[in-house]
Amino acid sequence: MGKRSHAETELRPKKKSKADKASKDKSSKEENGTSDSSKTTYTQASALSDLPQSQIDQFLEEKVIKITDTSADAPGFRPLLSFDYLPPCNSDLYAPLKSFPAPTSIQAATWPLLFAGRDVIGIAETGSGKTLAFGLPCLKKIMDSKKSKKEYHPTAVIISPTRELASQIYDQLVKFADVAEAGVTCIYGGVPKDDQRKALKTAAIVVATPGRLKDLQNDGSVDLGKVKYLVLDEADRMLDKGFEQDIKDIVAPMPVSRRQTVMFTATWPKSVRDLAATFMSSPVTVTIGGDPSADPRANTRIKQDVEVMDGRDKENRLIQLLSRSQKGSNPEKVLVFCLYKKEAMRIERLIKMKGFKVAGIHGDLNQTERFRNLDAFKSGAATVLVATDVAARGLDIPAVMLVINVTFPLTVEDYVHRIGRTGRAGANGHAITMFTEQDKNLSGGLINVLKAAKQDVPESLLKFGSTVKKKQHDAYGAFFKDIGTDKKATKITFDD
Incomplete structure (x- = not known):
């Protein structure tokens, strides 16, 4: 995640006193800051604060949730064990959630952080409910902004590696978008651009694959200079497919100081850590199912x-x-x-x-x-x-x-x-x-x-053996070795 001046600490969400919460809310409102994230307030539901710490600890242990914060004054929000603890919203935005019994692990752990405007890295297995984990805070952020729509200026961009995944994210978001009064469009290659250009004129949320979005950005069809919420979904897969430079080009015009960035990934290789360090500011890392690693992990269910x-x-x-x-x-x-x-x-x-x-x-x-x-x-x-x-x-x-x-x-x-x-x-x-x-x-x-x-x-x-073969590099084959630049040289002594 790059070098930092303070140690990374694992958080156990702690019960906050009402005075602490009031102080935090006040300071958050008084900050003028340079970041929209700093102006975003999130007040933990009193019913959630009143739960015994043992119940929170049991939930974290049973769901194998680890929350690691790089912020010096981490607030220690508790996970949302129930939809009843969601922050107030003056609409039916939460209505579609009634078909689900409770938030998934990744939703419960990341929602408080995302509602509070923090940058978040989510590391979780496939099928864990990640789309709503980043989608619901995105929609609420747009609702709370209460700003008129502007042509060619999307508020949120969600980037995914494949057309199929982009379409799936779009299908999930449109169920909520009417209530939020937020136009959503899906941009991917293999189809004509004209309809996509038209949709981009009024879309508040753009779900896109990197290649097509970069094409439309280059020809002036979309201006990403007002994006305040950026999601990189399946970041490991996008890097595997060679999209790193496209992502950097897409993100370049987005305002760093006013942007909240969310990254979801199934594995945690060095390439993804480097990408997170490039685009994110003091992110909170939420890991579901054990310590993050570069190795693939299957759903235990x-x-x-x-x-x-x-x-x-x-x-x-x-x-x-x-x-x-x-x-x-x-x-x-x-x-x-x-x-x-x-x-x-x-x-x-x-x-x-x-x-x-x-x-x-x-x-x-x-x-x-x-x-x-x-x-x-x-x-x-x-x-x-x-x-x-x-x-x-x-x-x-x-x-x-x-x-x-x-x-x-x-x-x-x-x-x-x-x-x-x-x-x-x-x-x-x-x-x-x-x-x-x-x-x-x-x-x-x-x-x-x-x-x-x-x-x-x-x-x-x-009987075939348990040796793990080294993953081959596209150019250098099995001889390729990914060595960090921070590794010290080893002195070699030859015998006389």
Whole structure:
């Protein structure tokens, strides 16, 4: 996270006295400062403050939540254990939340900080409710500003790595946007720009992929000089896809002093830490599920079964699994992953030939076809969706009960994100993976993921070995080594 003059301290939210809260509120209101964040006030609900500390401690321990603050005067806000503790809002902004029993862990921990205007880094598994975690404070911030809309001047920008994820975020936000009277638009490549240019004229919130947003920024279609709320979603994935320079170019005109920045990521490699240090000011780091690391971690609510087999047996096994899950009047939603588009097309034809309701989403389809097939799966018109890794990240498809990996992906990171399409929003999930001898170079990483999620590791997988192969660099292959510049030189002495 870069060098800082003060030590990073782990916070346990402490009960604040009413005098402390009043003092904080007063000082916050009196600050003129250079930051909108400093003018944002958040008063903890009295009912939340009155809860015994033991209940807060138990919640943090059970949900494995760690809050680390770099601020010298960290207020120690308590997590929102219930929607009842949300800050007052003079509208029906919170009405759609009634369909959920309680905030997810990442929502409970980050909402107080985001409502208070702090920069936040959220590190959490896929399917943990991150969209509403950053989306609800964004909408409330726009409502509270009470400023008229200005053409070409969005208030909030949310950047995501893929078109599918951007569309998913957009679909979530529009459920709340009418109440907030905040126009939301979704910007991504592969479609004509004219309609997007028109939408940008009145949009308060822009959800976008980096490439298309940078194009529209360069041709003058959008001015990001008034952005006060910036979200980088799945930051690790955006860096993996080579978007770092695009992100820097997009963020450059945004006012640093008046901008609140939020970053969500599933892993915490050095590249993401460096990005956070570049764009954020004294951020609070919220980690769900254990200490942040550079290694992929699977959702512990997903039951992972790995079946080691001969590649020639895959299709018969797939049909067996589908026959079991699709029987009866209420078939399960099943997501079937393949590695390449030709394989996906062949598997889709096989499933269709066997009489199952199937749709596909892969690189050979245009964007309209992909969205149409995805909608069919979401609505239940198709109960099996065959996909390549284009669908592995970000898609929040309700009630996916089973993920089947017909072919293991190229990386263990992609495996984690594939199976993360089930077990979302606090539900349990199931993933079945077909593993062959051709995949043995990835056995070590897979074994580590299984062990970290407390899953059974089959003996047939252990025979391939538990050594983790080094991730290859695009240019330098397996010889690439990411060494920090702060590492001291080692003195080497030769014998006479």
